[in-house]
Amino acid sequence: MDIVFNNVSHIYMRNTPFEKYALKDIKVTIPSRSFTAIIGATGSGKSTLTQHINGLLTPSKGTVQIGSHHITRKVRRDMRALRQDVGYIFQYPEHQLFEETVEKDICFGPLNFDVSETIAKRKAHEMIELVGLSKDILQRSPFELSGGQMRRVAIAGVLASEPKVIVLDEPTASLDPIGREEMMTLFTTYQKEHEATIVLVTHQMEEVAQYADHVIVMNKGEIAMQGTPSEVFSQSDMLSAIGLHPPPIMKLGHQFKRRFNLDEWPTVFDEGELAEHMAAFLLSGREK
Structure with missing residues:
Protein backbone atom coordinates (compact mmCIF):
# COMPACT_ATOMS: atom_id res chain seq x y z
CA MET A 1 0.00 0.00 0.00
CA ASP A 2 1.27 3.45 -0.93
CA ILE A 3 1.83 5.97 1.86
CA VAL A 4 0.89 9.47 0.73
CA PHE A 5 1.55 12.69 2.63
CA ASN A 6 -0.59 15.42 1.13
CA ASN A 7 0.51 18.91 2.29
CA VAL A 8 1.08 17.66 5.83
CA SER A 9 2.22 20.01 8.58
CA HIS A 10 2.67 19.19 12.23
CA ILE A 11 2.87 21.85 14.92
CA TYR A 12 4.07 21.11 18.43
CA MET A 13 2.61 23.17 21.32
CA ARG A 14 0.09 24.74 18.97
CA ASN A 15 -1.33 28.13 19.96
CA THR A 16 1.27 28.69 22.67
CA PRO A 17 4.33 30.96 22.82
CA PHE A 18 6.41 27.81 22.18
CA GLU A 19 4.64 26.82 18.95
CA LYS A 24 5.97 22.02 6.89
CA ASP A 25 3.66 21.20 3.97
CA ILE A 26 5.11 17.75 3.33
CA LYS A 27 4.05 16.30 0.00
CA VAL A 28 5.66 12.94 -0.68
CA THR A 29 4.74 9.38 -1.60
CA ILE A 30 6.37 6.26 -0.20
CA PRO A 31 5.72 3.58 -2.83
CA SER A 32 4.16 0.25 -1.92
CA ARG A 33 6.71 -2.55 -1.35
CA SER A 34 9.59 -0.10 -1.40
CA PHE A 35 12.44 0.01 1.08
CA THR A 36 12.43 3.72 1.85
CA ALA A 37 15.09 5.32 4.04
CA ILE A 38 14.40 8.66 5.71
CA ILE A 39 17.55 10.56 6.60
CA GLY A 40 18.37 13.97 7.99
CA ALA A 41 20.17 15.72 10.80
CA THR A 42 18.90 15.46 14.36
CA GLY A 43 15.72 17.52 14.69
CA SER A 44 14.96 17.48 10.96
CA GLY A 45 11.53 15.87 11.47
CA LYS A 46 12.24 12.24 10.58
CA SER A 47 10.55 10.62 13.56
CA THR A 48 7.70 13.12 13.53
CA LEU A 49 7.04 12.16 9.91
CA THR A 50 7.06 8.42 10.53
CA GLN A 51 4.87 8.63 13.63
CA HIS A 52 2.08 9.86 11.36
CA ILE A 53 2.17 6.57 9.46
CA ASN A 54 0.53 4.55 12.23
CA GLY A 55 -1.42 7.35 13.89
CA LEU A 56 0.88 7.99 16.85
CA LEU A 57 0.69 11.60 15.65
CA THR A 58 -1.96 13.26 13.50
CA PRO A 59 -1.44 16.16 11.10
CA SER A 60 -2.04 19.72 12.22
CA LYS A 61 -2.81 20.32 8.55
CA GLY A 62 -3.15 18.06 5.53
CA THR A 63 -3.88 14.37 5.09
CA VAL A 64 -1.94 11.14 5.43
CA GLN A 65 -3.19 8.19 3.40
CA ILE A 66 -1.91 4.66 4.07
CA GLY A 67 -3.66 2.39 1.60
CA SER A 68 -7.35 2.77 2.41
CA HIS A 69 -6.65 4.48 5.76
CA HIS A 70 -6.97 8.27 6.00
CA ILE A 71 -5.66 10.41 8.84
CA THR A 72 -6.41 14.09 9.27
CA ARG A 73 -6.36 16.43 12.25
CA LYS A 74 -9.98 15.67 13.14
CA VAL A 75 -10.46 12.20 11.67
CA ARG A 76 -8.82 9.13 13.23
CA ARG A 77 -10.91 6.32 11.84
CA ASP A 78 -10.27 2.79 12.97
CA TYR A 92 14.90 0.20 21.71
CA PRO A 93 12.00 -2.23 21.16
CA GLU A 94 13.15 -4.42 24.05
CA HIS A 95 11.77 -1.75 26.41
CA GLN A 96 8.27 -2.72 25.23
CA LEU A 97 8.41 -6.29 26.62
CA PHE A 98 6.05 -6.97 29.51
CA GLU A 99 4.58 -10.49 29.47
CA GLU A 100 5.49 -13.48 31.65
CA THR A 101 6.88 -15.57 28.80
CA VAL A 102 8.37 -14.96 25.38
CA GLU A 103 5.47 -16.81 23.77
CA LYS A 104 2.85 -14.65 25.49
CA ASP A 105 4.69 -11.48 24.50
CA ILE A 106 4.80 -12.47 20.83
CA CYS A 107 1.16 -13.62 20.91
CA PHE A 108 -0.08 -10.35 22.42
CA GLY A 109 -0.34 -8.50 19.10
CA PRO A 110 -2.17 -11.19 17.12
CA LEU A 111 -4.56 -11.87 20.02
CA ASN A 112 -5.31 -8.15 20.24
CA PHE A 113 -6.32 -8.29 16.58
CA ASP A 114 -8.77 -11.17 17.22
CA VAL A 115 -6.55 -14.00 16.01
CA SER A 116 -7.28 -17.31 17.75
CA GLU A 117 -4.89 -18.51 20.44
CA THR A 118 -3.94 -21.52 18.31
CA ILE A 119 -2.97 -19.36 15.33
CA ALA A 120 -1.23 -16.81 17.57
CA LYS A 121 0.96 -19.54 19.06
CA ARG A 122 1.74 -20.86 15.60
CA LYS A 123 2.83 -17.38 14.56
CA ALA A 124 5.00 -17.13 17.69
CA HIS A 125 6.79 -20.31 16.67
CA GLU A 126 7.28 -19.01 13.12
CA MET A 127 8.49 -15.56 14.13
CA ILE A 128 10.89 -16.70 16.83
CA GLU A 129 12.75 -18.64 14.14
CA LEU A 130 12.56 -15.75 11.68
CA VAL A 131 14.38 -13.49 14.15
CA GLY A 132 17.07 -16.12 14.62
CA LEU A 133 16.14 -17.54 18.02
CA SER A 134 15.36 -21.07 19.17
CA LYS A 135 11.84 -22.21 20.03
CA ASP A 136 13.31 -23.41 23.32
CA ILE A 137 13.09 -19.89 24.74
CA PRO A 142 11.89 -12.38 28.26
CA PHE A 143 13.65 -10.66 31.15
CA GLU A 144 15.98 -13.63 31.57
CA LEU A 145 17.39 -13.11 28.09
CA SER A 146 20.33 -11.09 26.87
CA GLY A 147 19.73 -7.59 25.53
CA GLY A 148 20.13 -8.77 21.94
CA GLN A 149 17.70 -11.64 22.46
CA MET A 150 15.17 -9.31 24.08
CA ARG A 151 15.32 -7.01 21.07
CA ARG A 152 14.70 -9.91 18.72
CA VAL A 153 11.73 -11.10 20.80
CA ALA A 154 10.20 -7.61 20.71
CA ILE A 155 10.63 -7.47 16.95
CA ALA A 156 9.07 -10.93 16.61
CA GLY A 157 6.06 -9.56 18.51
CA VAL A 158 5.59 -6.79 15.94
CA LEU A 159 6.09 -9.10 12.96
CA ALA A 160 3.66 -11.69 14.34
CA SER A 161 0.73 -9.50 13.29
CA GLU A 162 2.12 -9.65 9.73
CA PRO A 163 1.98 -5.89 9.07
CA LYS A 164 1.98 -4.67 5.49
CA VAL A 165 4.12 -1.69 6.46
CA ILE A 166 6.97 -1.72 8.97
CA VAL A 167 8.40 1.53 10.31
CA LEU A 168 11.92 1.14 11.73
CA ASP A 169 13.15 4.00 13.90
CA GLU A 170 16.91 3.48 14.31
CA PRO A 171 16.49 -0.30 14.79
CA THR A 172 20.25 -1.01 14.82
CA ALA A 173 21.11 1.54 17.51
CA SER A 174 23.86 0.32 19.87
CA LEU A 175 24.48 -2.86 17.84
CA ASP A 176 27.91 -3.90 16.59
CA PRO A 177 28.48 -4.30 12.81
CA ILE A 178 27.60 -8.00 12.84
CA GLY A 179 24.44 -7.32 14.85
CA ARG A 180 23.42 -4.51 12.47
CA GLU A 181 23.86 -6.75 9.45
CA GLU A 182 21.85 -9.57 11.04
CA MET A 183 19.06 -7.18 12.00
CA MET A 184 18.82 -5.62 8.54
CA THR A 185 18.88 -9.04 6.89
CA LEU A 186 15.96 -10.01 9.12
CA PHE A 187 13.89 -7.06 7.86
CA THR A 188 14.76 -7.56 4.20
CA THR A 189 13.82 -11.24 4.51
CA TYR A 190 10.44 -10.30 5.98
CA GLN A 191 9.91 -7.72 3.25
CA LYS A 192 10.51 -10.23 0.47
CA GLU A 193 8.42 -12.99 2.03
CA HIS A 194 5.45 -10.71 2.85
CA GLU A 195 5.80 -8.13 0.04
CA ALA A 196 5.85 -5.45 2.72
CA THR A 197 6.80 -1.79 2.65
CA ILE A 198 9.76 -0.86 4.86
CA VAL A 199 10.31 2.68 6.13
CA LEU A 200 13.69 3.11 7.81
CA VAL A 201 14.83 6.09 9.88
CA ILE A 216 13.90 10.87 1.47
CA VAL A 217 16.17 13.58 2.85
CA MET A 218 14.68 15.91 5.45
CA ASN A 219 15.91 19.28 6.62
CA LYS A 220 14.19 21.56 9.13
CA GLY A 221 10.81 19.87 8.71
CA GLU A 222 10.83 19.88 4.92
CA ILE A 223 11.77 17.48 2.12
CA ALA A 224 15.20 18.57 0.93
CA MET A 225 15.50 15.93 -1.79
CA GLN A 226 14.51 12.39 -2.67
CA GLY A 227 15.45 9.68 -5.14
CA THR A 228 17.45 6.50 -5.36
CA PRO A 229 20.54 6.16 -3.13
CA SER A 230 22.74 6.89 -6.15
CA GLU A 231 20.80 10.03 -7.03
CA VAL A 232 20.82 11.33 -3.46
CA PHE A 233 24.40 10.51 -2.53
CA SER A 234 25.73 11.97 -5.78
CA GLN A 235 24.65 15.40 -4.47
CA SER A 236 27.39 15.45 -1.86
CA ASP A 237 27.63 19.25 -1.63
CA MET A 238 23.93 19.60 -0.85
CA LEU A 239 24.11 16.78 1.70
CA SER A 240 27.10 18.38 3.41
CA ALA A 241 25.23 21.68 3.65
CA ILE A 242 22.57 20.02 5.80
CA GLY A 243 25.00 18.00 7.88
CA LEU A 244 24.96 14.65 6.05
CA HIS A 245 27.67 12.77 4.20
CA PRO A 246 27.67 9.91 1.67
CA PRO A 247 28.87 6.48 2.84
CA PRO A 248 32.69 6.22 3.16
CA ILE A 249 32.87 3.76 0.25
CA MET A 250 31.23 6.31 -2.05
CA LYS A 251 33.51 9.07 -0.76
CA LEU A 252 36.49 6.93 -1.72
CA GLY A 253 35.06 6.53 -5.22
CA HIS A 254 34.66 10.30 -5.56
CA GLN A 255 38.26 10.84 -4.42
CA PHE A 256 39.47 8.33 -7.01
CA LYS A 257 37.47 10.12 -9.71
CA ARG A 258 38.97 13.50 -8.78
CA ARG A 259 42.49 12.08 -8.49
CA PHE A 260 42.44 10.97 -12.11
CA ASN A 261 40.21 13.77 -13.47
CA LEU A 262 37.60 11.33 -14.72
CA ASP A 263 34.47 12.62 -16.40
CA GLU A 264 32.52 9.49 -15.52
CA TRP A 265 32.74 7.01 -12.68
CA PRO A 266 30.13 4.43 -11.62
CA THR A 267 28.24 4.89 -8.37
CA VAL A 268 29.29 1.88 -6.30
CA PHE A 269 28.32 0.95 -2.74
CA ASP A 270 30.07 -2.42 -2.49
CA GLU A 271 33.76 -2.56 -1.50
CA GLY A 272 34.53 -5.53 -3.74
CA GLU A 273 32.86 -3.95 -6.76
CA LEU A 274 34.69 -0.65 -6.19
CA ALA A 275 38.03 -2.50 -5.94
CA GLU A 276 37.28 -4.24 -9.25
CA HIS A 277 36.55 -0.91 -11.01
CA MET A 278 39.71 0.67 -9.61
CA ALA A 279 41.86 -2.30 -10.58
CA ALA A 280 40.40 -2.40 -14.10
CA PHE A 281 41.10 1.31 -14.55
CA LEU A 282 44.67 1.12 -13.27
CA LEU A 283 45.48 -1.96 -15.31
CA SER A 284 44.15 -0.28 -18.45
CA GLY A 285 46.93 2.30 -18.21
CA ARG A 286 44.52 5.22 -18.59
CA GLU A 287 45.85 6.84 -15.39
CA LYS A 288 49.02 7.93 -17.22
Whole structure:
Protein backbone atom coordinates (compact mmCIF):
# COMPACT_ATOMS: atom_id res chain seq x y z
CA MET A 1 0.00 0.00 0.00
CA ASP A 2 1.27 3.45 -0.93
CA ILE A 3 1.83 5.97 1.86
CA VAL A 4 0.89 9.47 0.73
CA PHE A 5 1.55 12.69 2.63
CA ASN A 6 -0.59 15.42 1.13
CA ASN A 7 0.51 18.91 2.29
CA VAL A 8 1.08 17.66 5.83
CA SER A 9 2.22 20.01 8.58
CA HIS A 10 2.67 19.19 12.23
CA ILE A 11 2.87 21.85 14.92
CA TYR A 12 4.07 21.11 18.43
CA MET A 13 2.61 23.17 21.32
CA ARG A 14 0.09 24.74 18.97
CA ASN A 15 -1.33 28.13 19.96
CA THR A 16 1.27 28.69 22.67
CA PRO A 17 4.33 30.96 22.82
CA PHE A 18 6.41 27.81 22.18
CA GLU A 19 4.64 26.82 18.95
CA LYS A 20 7.00 25.06 16.55
CA TYR A 21 6.57 23.61 13.08
CA ALA A 22 8.09 20.12 13.05
CA LEU A 23 6.77 19.41 9.54
CA LYS A 24 5.97 22.02 6.89
CA ASP A 25 3.66 21.20 3.97
CA ILE A 26 5.11 17.75 3.33
CA LYS A 27 4.05 16.30 0.00
CA VAL A 28 5.66 12.94 -0.68
CA THR A 29 4.74 9.38 -1.60
CA ILE A 30 6.37 6.26 -0.20
CA PRO A 31 5.72 3.58 -2.83
CA SER A 32 4.16 0.25 -1.92
CA ARG A 33 6.71 -2.55 -1.35
CA SER A 34 9.59 -0.10 -1.40
CA PHE A 35 12.44 0.01 1.08
CA THR A 36 12.43 3.72 1.85
CA ALA A 37 15.09 5.32 4.04
CA ILE A 38 14.40 8.66 5.71
CA ILE A 39 17.55 10.56 6.60
CA GLY A 40 18.37 13.97 7.99
CA ALA A 41 20.17 15.72 10.80
CA THR A 42 18.90 15.46 14.36
CA GLY A 43 15.72 17.52 14.69
CA SER A 44 14.96 17.48 10.96
CA GLY A 45 11.53 15.87 11.47
CA LYS A 46 12.24 12.24 10.58
CA SER A 47 10.55 10.62 13.56
CA THR A 48 7.70 13.12 13.53
CA LEU A 49 7.04 12.16 9.91
CA THR A 50 7.06 8.42 10.53
CA GLN A 51 4.87 8.63 13.63
CA HIS A 52 2.08 9.86 11.36
CA ILE A 53 2.17 6.57 9.46
CA ASN A 54 0.53 4.55 12.23
CA GLY A 55 -1.42 7.35 13.89
CA LEU A 56 0.88 7.99 16.85
CA LEU A 57 0.69 11.60 15.65
CA THR A 58 -1.96 13.26 13.50
CA PRO A 59 -1.44 16.16 11.10
CA SER A 60 -2.04 19.72 12.22
CA LYS A 61 -2.81 20.32 8.55
CA GLY A 62 -3.15 18.06 5.53
CA THR A 63 -3.88 14.37 5.09
CA VAL A 64 -1.94 11.14 5.43
CA GLN A 65 -3.19 8.19 3.40
CA ILE A 66 -1.91 4.66 4.07
CA GLY A 67 -3.66 2.39 1.60
CA SER A 68 -7.35 2.77 2.41
CA HIS A 69 -6.65 4.48 5.76
CA HIS A 70 -6.97 8.27 6.00
CA ILE A 71 -5.66 10.41 8.84
CA THR A 72 -6.41 14.09 9.27
CA ARG A 73 -6.36 16.43 12.25
CA LYS A 74 -9.98 15.67 13.14
CA VAL A 75 -10.46 12.20 11.67
CA ARG A 76 -8.82 9.13 13.23
CA ARG A 77 -10.91 6.32 11.84
CA ASP A 78 -10.27 2.79 12.97
CA MET A 79 -6.79 3.17 14.45
CA ARG A 80 -6.92 -0.50 15.42
CA ALA A 81 -7.12 -1.60 11.78
CA LEU A 82 -4.40 0.86 10.82
CA ARG A 83 -2.04 -0.47 13.47
CA GLN A 84 -2.65 -4.01 12.33
CA ASP A 85 -1.42 -2.94 8.89
CA VAL A 86 1.44 -0.77 10.16
CA GLY A 87 3.99 -2.14 12.61
CA TYR A 88 6.24 0.36 14.39
CA ILE A 89 9.59 -0.75 15.79
CA PHE A 90 11.16 1.85 18.04
CA GLN A 91 14.84 2.49 18.66
CA TYR A 92 14.90 0.20 21.71
CA PRO A 93 12.00 -2.23 21.16
CA GLU A 94 13.15 -4.42 24.05
CA HIS A 95 11.77 -1.75 26.41
CA GLN A 96 8.27 -2.72 25.23
CA LEU A 97 8.41 -6.29 26.62
CA PHE A 98 6.05 -6.97 29.51
CA GLU A 99 4.58 -10.49 29.47
CA GLU A 100 5.49 -13.48 31.65
CA THR A 101 6.88 -15.57 28.80
CA VAL A 102 8.37 -14.96 25.38
CA GLU A 103 5.47 -16.81 23.77
CA LYS A 104 2.85 -14.65 25.49
CA ASP A 105 4.69 -11.48 24.50
CA ILE A 106 4.80 -12.47 20.83
CA CYS A 107 1.16 -13.62 20.91
CA PHE A 108 -0.08 -10.35 22.42
CA GLY A 109 -0.34 -8.50 19.10
CA PRO A 110 -2.17 -11.19 17.12
CA LEU A 111 -4.56 -11.87 20.02
CA ASN A 112 -5.31 -8.15 20.24
CA PHE A 113 -6.32 -8.29 16.58
CA ASP A 114 -8.77 -11.17 17.22
CA VAL A 115 -6.55 -14.00 16.01
CA SER A 116 -7.28 -17.31 17.75
CA GLU A 117 -4.89 -18.51 20.44
CA THR A 118 -3.94 -21.52 18.31
CA ILE A 119 -2.97 -19.36 15.33
CA ALA A 120 -1.23 -16.81 17.57
CA LYS A 121 0.96 -19.54 19.06
CA ARG A 122 1.74 -20.86 15.60
CA LYS A 123 2.83 -17.38 14.56
CA ALA A 124 5.00 -17.13 17.69
CA HIS A 125 6.79 -20.31 16.67
CA GLU A 126 7.28 -19.01 13.12
CA MET A 127 8.49 -15.56 14.13
CA ILE A 128 10.89 -16.70 16.83
CA GLU A 129 12.75 -18.64 14.14
CA LEU A 130 12.56 -15.75 11.68
CA VAL A 131 14.38 -13.49 14.15
CA GLY A 132 17.07 -16.12 14.62
CA LEU A 133 16.14 -17.54 18.02
CA SER A 134 15.36 -21.07 19.17
CA LYS A 135 11.84 -22.21 20.03
CA ASP A 136 13.31 -23.41 23.32
CA ILE A 137 13.09 -19.89 24.74
CA LEU A 138 9.33 -19.48 24.13
CA GLN A 139 8.46 -20.57 27.67
CA ARG A 140 11.17 -18.49 29.30
CA SER A 141 10.71 -15.03 30.74
CA PRO A 142 11.89 -12.38 28.26
CA PHE A 143 13.65 -10.66 31.15
CA GLU A 144 15.98 -13.63 31.57
CA LEU A 145 17.39 -13.11 28.09
CA SER A 146 20.33 -11.09 26.87
CA GLY A 147 19.73 -7.59 25.53
CA GLY A 148 20.13 -8.77 21.94
CA GLN A 149 17.70 -11.64 22.46
CA MET A 150 15.17 -9.31 24.08
CA ARG A 151 15.32 -7.01 21.07
CA ARG A 152 14.70 -9.91 18.72
CA VAL A 153 11.73 -11.10 20.80
CA ALA A 154 10.20 -7.61 20.71
CA ILE A 155 10.63 -7.47 16.95
CA ALA A 156 9.07 -10.93 16.61
CA GLY A 157 6.06 -9.56 18.51
CA VAL A 158 5.59 -6.79 15.94
CA LEU A 159 6.09 -9.10 12.96
CA ALA A 160 3.66 -11.69 14.34
CA SER A 161 0.73 -9.50 13.29
CA GLU A 162 2.12 -9.65 9.73
CA PRO A 163 1.98 -5.89 9.07
CA LYS A 164 1.98 -4.67 5.49
CA VAL A 165 4.12 -1.69 6.46
CA ILE A 166 6.97 -1.72 8.97
CA VAL A 167 8.40 1.53 10.31
CA LEU A 168 11.92 1.14 11.73
CA ASP A 169 13.15 4.00 13.90
CA GLU A 170 16.91 3.48 14.31
CA PRO A 171 16.49 -0.30 14.79
CA THR A 172 20.25 -1.01 14.82
CA ALA A 173 21.11 1.54 17.51
CA SER A 174 23.86 0.32 19.87
CA LEU A 175 24.48 -2.86 17.84
CA ASP A 176 27.91 -3.90 16.59
CA PRO A 177 28.48 -4.30 12.81
CA ILE A 178 27.60 -8.00 12.84
CA GLY A 179 24.44 -7.32 14.85
CA ARG A 180 23.42 -4.51 12.47
CA GLU A 181 23.86 -6.75 9.45
CA GLU A 182 21.85 -9.57 11.04
CA MET A 183 19.06 -7.18 12.00
CA MET A 184 18.82 -5.62 8.54
CA THR A 185 18.88 -9.04 6.89
CA LEU A 186 15.96 -10.01 9.12
CA PHE A 187 13.89 -7.06 7.86
CA THR A 188 14.76 -7.56 4.20
CA THR A 189 13.82 -11.24 4.51
CA TYR A 190 10.44 -10.30 5.98
CA GLN A 191 9.91 -7.72 3.25
CA LYS A 192 10.51 -10.23 0.47
CA GLU A 193 8.42 -12.99 2.03
CA HIS A 194 5.45 -10.71 2.85
CA GLU A 195 5.80 -8.13 0.04
CA ALA A 196 5.85 -5.45 2.72
CA THR A 197 6.80 -1.79 2.65
CA ILE A 198 9.76 -0.86 4.86
CA VAL A 199 10.31 2.68 6.13
CA LEU A 200 13.69 3.11 7.81
CA VAL A 201 14.83 6.09 9.88
CA THR A 202 18.59 5.91 10.31
CA HIS A 203 21.83 7.83 10.68
CA GLN A 204 23.76 4.91 9.18
CA MET A 205 24.42 5.91 5.58
CA GLU A 206 25.88 2.47 4.86
CA GLU A 207 22.48 0.93 5.64
CA VAL A 208 20.80 3.37 3.27
CA ALA A 209 23.22 2.55 0.48
CA GLN A 210 22.99 -1.20 0.96
CA TYR A 211 19.28 -1.75 1.56
CA ALA A 212 17.15 1.20 0.40
CA ASP A 213 15.73 1.69 -3.08
CA HIS A 214 14.15 5.06 -2.21
CA VAL A 215 15.60 7.83 -0.04
CA ILE A 216 13.90 10.87 1.47
CA VAL A 217 16.17 13.58 2.85
CA MET A 218 14.68 15.91 5.45
CA ASN A 219 15.91 19.28 6.62
CA LYS A 220 14.19 21.56 9.13
CA GLY A 221 10.81 19.87 8.71
CA GLU A 222 10.83 19.88 4.92
CA ILE A 223 11.77 17.48 2.12
CA ALA A 224 15.20 18.57 0.93
CA MET A 225 15.50 15.93 -1.79
CA GLN A 226 14.51 12.39 -2.67
CA GLY A 227 15.45 9.68 -5.14
CA THR A 228 17.45 6.50 -5.36
CA PRO A 229 20.54 6.16 -3.13
CA SER A 230 22.74 6.89 -6.15
CA GLU A 231 20.80 10.03 -7.03
CA VAL A 232 20.82 11.33 -3.46
CA PHE A 233 24.40 10.51 -2.53
CA SER A 234 25.73 11.97 -5.78
CA GLN A 235 24.65 15.40 -4.47
CA SER A 236 27.39 15.45 -1.86
CA ASP A 237 27.63 19.25 -1.63
CA MET A 238 23.93 19.60 -0.85
CA LEU A 239 24.11 16.78 1.70
CA SER A 240 27.10 18.38 3.41
CA ALA A 241 25.23 21.68 3.65
CA ILE A 242 22.57 20.02 5.80
CA GLY A 243 25.00 18.00 7.88
CA LEU A 244 24.96 14.65 6.05
CA HIS A 245 27.67 12.77 4.20
CA PRO A 246 27.67 9.91 1.67
CA PRO A 247 28.87 6.48 2.84
CA PRO A 248 32.69 6.22 3.16
CA ILE A 249 32.87 3.76 0.25
CA MET A 250 31.23 6.31 -2.05
CA LYS A 251 33.51 9.07 -0.76
CA LEU A 252 36.49 6.93 -1.72
CA GLY A 253 35.06 6.53 -5.22
CA HIS A 254 34.66 10.30 -5.56
CA GLN A 255 38.26 10.84 -4.42
CA PHE A 256 39.47 8.33 -7.01
CA LYS A 257 37.47 10.12 -9.71
CA ARG A 258 38.97 13.50 -8.78
CA ARG A 259 42.49 12.08 -8.49
CA PHE A 260 42.44 10.97 -12.11
CA ASN A 261 40.21 13.77 -13.47
CA LEU A 262 37.60 11.33 -14.72
CA ASP A 263 34.47 12.62 -16.40
CA GLU A 264 32.52 9.49 -15.52
CA TRP A 265 32.74 7.01 -12.68
CA PRO A 266 30.13 4.43 -11.62
CA THR A 267 28.24 4.89 -8.37
CA VAL A 268 29.29 1.88 -6.30
CA PHE A 269 28.32 0.95 -2.74
CA ASP A 270 30.07 -2.42 -2.49
CA GLU A 271 33.76 -2.56 -1.50
CA GLY A 272 34.53 -5.53 -3.74
CA GLU A 273 32.86 -3.95 -6.76
CA LEU A 274 34.69 -0.65 -6.19
CA ALA A 275 38.03 -2.50 -5.94
CA GLU A 276 37.28 -4.24 -9.25
CA HIS A 277 36.55 -0.91 -11.01
CA MET A 278 39.71 0.67 -9.61
CA ALA A 279 41.86 -2.30 -10.58
CA ALA A 280 40.40 -2.40 -14.10
CA PHE A 281 41.10 1.31 -14.55
CA LEU A 282 44.67 1.12 -13.27
CA LEU A 283 45.48 -1.96 -15.31
CA SER A 284 44.15 -0.28 -18.45
CA GLY A 285 46.93 2.30 -18.21
CA ARG A 286 44.52 5.22 -18.59
CA GLU A 287 45.85 6.84 -15.39
CA LYS A 288 49.02 7.93 -17.22
